[in-house]
Amino acid sequence: xxxxxxxxxxxxxxxxxxxxxxxxxxxxxxxxxxxxxxxxxxxxxxxxxxxxxxxxxxxxxxxxxxxxxxxxxxxxxxxxxxxxxxxxxxxxxxxxxxxxxxxxxxxxxxxxxxxxxxxxxxxxxxxxxxxxxxxxxxxxxxxxxxxxxxxxxxxxxxxxxxxxxxxxxxxxxxxxxxxxxxxxxxxxxxxxxxxxxxxxxxxxxxxxxxxxxxxxxxxxxxxxxxxxxxxxxxxxxxxxxxxxxxxxxxxxxxxxxxxxxxxxxxxxxxxxxxxxx
Amino acid sequence: xxxxxxxxxxxxxxxxxxxxxxxxxxxxxxxxxxxxxxxxxxxxxxxxxxxxxxxxxxxxxxxxxxxxxxxxxxxxxxxxxxxxxxxxxxxxxxxxxxxxxxxxxxxxxxxxxxxxxxxxxxxxxxxxxxxxxxxxxxxxxxxxxxxxxxxxxxxxxxxxxxxxxxxxxxxxxxxxxxxxxxxxxxxxxxxxxxxxxxxxxxxxxxxxxxxxxxxxxxxxxxxxxx
Numbered sequence: 001x002x003x004x005x006x007x008x009x010x011x012x013x014x015x016x017x018x019x020x021x022x023x024x025x026x027x028x029x030x031x032x033x034x035x036x037x038x039x040x041x042x043x044x045x046x047x048x049x050x051x052x053x054x055x056x057x058x059x060x061x062x063x064x065x066x067x068x069x070x071x072x073x074x075x076x077x078x079x080x081x082x083x084x085x086x087x088x089x090x091x092x093x094x095x096x097x098x099x100x101x102x103x104x105x106x107x108x109x110x111x112x113x114x115x116x117x118x119x120x121x122x123x124x125x126x127x128x129x130x131x132x133x134x135x136x137x138x139x140x141x142x143x144x145x146x147x148x149x150x151x152x153x154x155x156x157x158x159x160x161x162x163x164x165x166x167x168x169x170x171x172x173x174x175x176x177x178x179x180x181x182x183x184x185x186x187x188x189x190x191x192x193x194x195x196x197x198x199x200x201x202x203x204x205x206x207x208x209x210x211x212x213x214x215x216x217x218x219x220x221x222x223x224x225x226x227x228x229x230x231x232x233x234x235x236x237x238x239x240x241x242x243x244x245x246x247x248x249x250x251x252x253x254x255x256x257x258x259x260x261x262x263x264x265x266x267x268x269x270x271x272x273x274x275x276x277x
Numbered sequence: 278x279x280x281x282x283x284x285x286x287x288x289x290x291x292x293x294x295x296x297x298x299x300x301x302x303x304x305x306x307x308x309x310x311x312x313x314x315x316x317x318x319x320x321x322x323x324x325x326x327x328x329x330x331x332x333x334x335x336x337x338x339x340x341x342x343x344x345x346x347x348x349x350x351x352x353x354x355x356x357x358x359x360x361x362x363x364x365x366x367x368x369x370x371x372x373x374x375x376x377x378x379x380x381x382x383x384x385x386x387x388x389x390x391x392x393x394x395x396x397x398x399x400x401x402x403x404x405x406x407x408x409x410x411x412x413x414x415x416x417x418x419x420x421x422x423x424x425x426x427x428x429x430x431x432x433x434x435x436x437x438x439x440x441x442x443x444x445x446x447x448x449x450x451x452x453x454x455x456x457x458x459x460x461x462x463x464x465x466x467x468x469x470x471x472x473x474x475x476x477x478x479x480x481x482x483x484x485x486x487x488x489x490x491x492x493x494x495x496x497x498x499x500x501x502x503x
Contacts, residue, residue, distance in 0.1 A: 054357055091357040093357050116357060118351060119350055120323060145361065146360070150400050174363055176364070179427075195419060195422075231369055233368070234366035235363060
């Protein structure tokens with residue numbers, strides 16, 4: 001999909017009479033959006049994917065190269081800084097997510113932002129700082145297999161999610177099935193993910209009854225883990241990198257897509273959305 | 278002495294003993310183990326002040342002697358689950374025990390698989406519940422995660438009450454003798470049964486009328502102040 005070059009800048013907040021021609025969008029939508037059109041031939045090359053998690057183990061055979069890894073660190077005076085990550089993965093989960101993205105989009109460029117390890121207290125502020133860093137660095141896709149229940153962070157996260165949405169950074173976040181309010185997956189500017197138990201990594205479903213928008217593979221997945229190990233895992237936090245990997249594939253084929261358009265393409269190509277032949 | 282302190286003293290008296298709370302934790306892990314037919318289940322609670330997870334109870338395989346062991350609150354599998362609020366299910370199909378190092382350190386038992394779920398109540402994360410080595414039931418994973426989430430929700434409500442009682446008792450321990458006497462009285466009345474309870478409440482109501490201020494004089498008999 002390629003929009004025609006616009007001759008004049010768009011009006012900011014209004015559309016004056018006669019200005020319709022300025023926002024004409026000539027788009028060569030295909031007659032039907034197929035998976036072949038959406039990501040056929042794509043390997044995710046050129047797409048920058050950030051894993052916001054527990055860190056990523058360097059040189060894990062199922063993850064391959066990680067372009068850059070930083071950790072969000074709390075200093076002695078409680079100030080939060082971003083530093084090069086010397087410790088790798090503190091749990092195994094970030095490595096698992098990176099491996100899932102890599103398996104789907106083998107040529108994407110992976111980055112790690114570690115938001116775990118600075119203690120539970122204040123971990124919400126670390127999460128917000130990590131997300132802000134990811135958005136400022138203009139990653140195309142940010143995998144967030146995490147959430148917070150802290151009400152006081154909801155407004156900051158909501159604001160960041162909207163900034164990402166308009167800066168062309170697709171936030172992909174795990175929904176959770178526990179009976180509490182949590183964020184940021186509930187926000188409309190985020191692509192939220194729950195699990196299905198089918199065995200195919202490219203099988204994904206659009207949920208016509210949000211807030212969970214998509215279901216991806218989340219059961220019995222063999223993943224990379226710490227110390228070069230592999231494990232079989234289940235959880236929405238592993239369904240999320242499947243959608244992040246799919247986003248990388250689609251953006252590899254169509255780098256101009258905004259998050260709104262990317263979500264639409266994923267909707268049109270979901271396994272349960274069946275158009276006329 | 279403020280009215281809040283008085284209320285806390287009465288609450289602490291009624292809410293039960295530390296032993297009772299140990300039994301509650303024990304019951305939570307026993308039920309978790311029974312629901313999932315697992316080899317073991319264990320619970321970690323967050324000590325916010327120390328910013329550490331404390332291993333509080335275990336059912337089944339593993340060592341009771343490790344109860345009380347402390348871990349960093351944001352590393353390892355339990356730390357990840359606590360901080361991210363996400364449940365996890367891990368199976369070590371390769372029989373490689375490295376993944377379960379933190380669980381093994383806590384329980385003295387090396388599991389081949391585990392389910393871990395955060396214990397969340399309102400916006401607070403209270404701890405982590407782990408279910409170790411349950412039989413594999415093909416096709417049941419999503420249902421199991423759902424059930425684990427529901428059970429964790431119930432356990433978290435119980436734990437929230439437990440922690441409130443612990444805080445009340447801690448406040449009471451540093452309080453003047455009168456408050457402690459009031460807490461003992463509340464506990465005693467709370468334990469009374471049948472006729473003795475009715476008599477006890479009547480006595481308290483009489484005391485309330487006798488000692489209470491004029492504004493309370495019009496209240497009907499049998500309405501003790503707490």
